[in-house]
Amino acid sequence: xxxxxxxxxxxxxxxxxxxxxxxxxxxxxxxxxxxxxxxxxxxxxxxxxxxxxxxxxxxxxxxxxxxxxxxxxxxxxxxxxxxxxxxxxxxxxxxxxxxxxxxxxxxxxxxxxxxxxxxxxx
Numbered sequence: 001x002x003x004x005x006x007x008x009x010x011x012x013x014x015x016x017x018x019x020x021x022x023x024x025x026x027x028x029x030x031x032x033x034x035x036x037x038x039x040x041x042x043x044x045x046x047x048x049x050x051x052x053x054x055x056x057x058x059x060x061x062x063x064x065x066x067x068x069x070x071x072x073x074x075x076x077x078x079x080x081x082x083x084x085x086x087x088x089x090x091x092x093x094x095x096x097x098x099x100x101x102x103x104x105x106x107x108x109x110x111x112x113x114x115x116x117x118x119x120x121x122x
Contacts, residue, residue: 003097005084013072013079017064024062026087027051037064040088040095042115047071047099075101075116082113 003026004019006012029035034052041047049067053060077083081103088098101116 001087003085003087005082008077008079008081008083010079013077017068019062021059021061024060029053037097038095039097039099040090040093041099046093046095077101080104081116
């Protein structure tokens, strides 16, 4: 189940990733302002990415911080790429979520989204 997908902006690739408030219902903060998400990436590796709730007026705004910029660097993400966070339990890995990165590609005059592979593989 997809929790959110977002086309990345400058702040998302340089500082932190903010995402829609309604997605908070899928995360268990257990009374805290932050939670470490155990996330499986496209290569099946476990990543820990911290999600914070920051105040934005009268409501909480979720942001991914610690661990997020490493994911950005490892995948060479840039403005215009798309990221999706999905609910997916993997008991053998101990993850509760999966994260995917996609980039627009043009093929035979048609644009589509293709999976981004890790930049560290090159």
